[in-house]
Amino acid sequence: MEKFTITQKERIGELNGTTEMMEMEFETIENRDSSFREMEKSMVKESRTKIKELLHEKYMTKTVEVGRNLEQWLMGEGFTKVVTPTIITKQMLAQMTIDEYHKLSEQVFWLDNKKCLRPMLAPNLYVVMRELKRITNEPVKIFELGSCFRKESQGAQHMNEFTMLNCVELAYVKDGQQLDELKRLAHAAMKRLGVPEEEYELVVEESTVYGSTVDIEINGMEVASGSYGPIFLIVSGECLIPG
Template sequence: MSFSWTDVQKKRLAELNFVMAEAAPVFATEQARDQAFKQAEVGLVRAGKEKLAALLTEKKRPALCEMETRLAAALTAQGFVQVTTPVILAKGMLAKMTIDDRHALFSQVFWLDDKKCLRPMLAPNLYYILKDLVRLWPLPVRIFEIGSCFRKESQGNHHLNEFTMLNLVEWGLPAEARQDRIAELAAVVMAAAGIDGYRLELTSSVVYGDTVDVLKGDLELASGAMGPHFLDGNWGMSGAWVGLGFGLERLAMLRSGGQNVRSVSKSISYLDGVRLNI
């Protein structure tokens, strides 16, 4: 007879950012399993306390905040302007993104009442701003926002109900330059995030149709789109553009070597990747 981690043990190890092997370990006895679990837990708790001590005496800012600063600095150096928009979104703004009660994303939205919701994405507000900026500023117009978004996501190591998005858009560039520009901008962000070994992959989205995803292994870090696009007319806009949306928690998790995206998220259970019940 053989024994593997119990569900309780697996949950605790996942909370402590234990690196799970692809094949679950097998132990000859329950005693051997529990001893191995205790040894792993003690080591992870010690490492967590050391990391919290470094945050107190040296870093002062958790990984998610540091990531936001690094990305903002990299993009402003490339001529992008940072904007900030409301978290509460009108239902009509979502409808312009084709998200209505028949859309797959509609059931994931946190509705405040029958006319307002917590934004599930940054794009509607950026479209709204851009329709004026392309009139007021010379082309190309380059803007980005970093802010919270909210979706009723499936719970797992890589999903959150509240997550932080970076959405950047460059509007008014030559149409033939779009594909190369997406690759260039992805490289700027990934270099600032300190992540290499990623790849770009053509795929599709329930909102944007054809997209270009940024992946590290099997983990999606960003999704990119380009226009002219069928959504542009809903905002009275036209022209060639590119845009990319990155999940900052996933970037911070990869940069810090974590295994659980919740550990680097906005949380009252974790601080800078460390579970506080240690």
């Protein structure tokens, strides 16, 4: 049986083909190559149609649409959208326990000895949260949707820049109810995105000391993660926006 060449597979990938398409098998090389030409032609056509739809009907990509949708939902939940700096300090990372011995530190883009591109939104959100709590005694709920940067070594499937959504809440829920609140938020986010309950799974890991985490998994892949701490009563969730 003949499989696609590396070049053919790459082209199928470029045109948003699936893994199943890439792994197809053929009886002869001639069969394979003529099938490839047919597939390429129809995928190029489909891609042109989508581009036209984007430029003349939708005016925004799916990624932008998903981001806006989640933003609207969070504002409806009482979260305020904040925008924080892309460049953060070494000290801010260290406060999140990411020092030079931490696994993530190898993936950080450094601008100089002290400054780097944020690998996650949390360091800034904690600063904003602290400042806000200093000046108000009322509930504080904030979120950010923005680019984060990590040097990825896992090949072409991973990008150095990705969009992250992180929401943080100084939750006014009673002790023992934080987990329910996290689950409620997770289900509400998926519902808002139109993902039916049978297509994802909530994976809960409880810990009496460090609080619990709730991950949202689709086919075993973690697409979002939430956690709460019993000390700071912070409920926090972050998720990757599908590209």
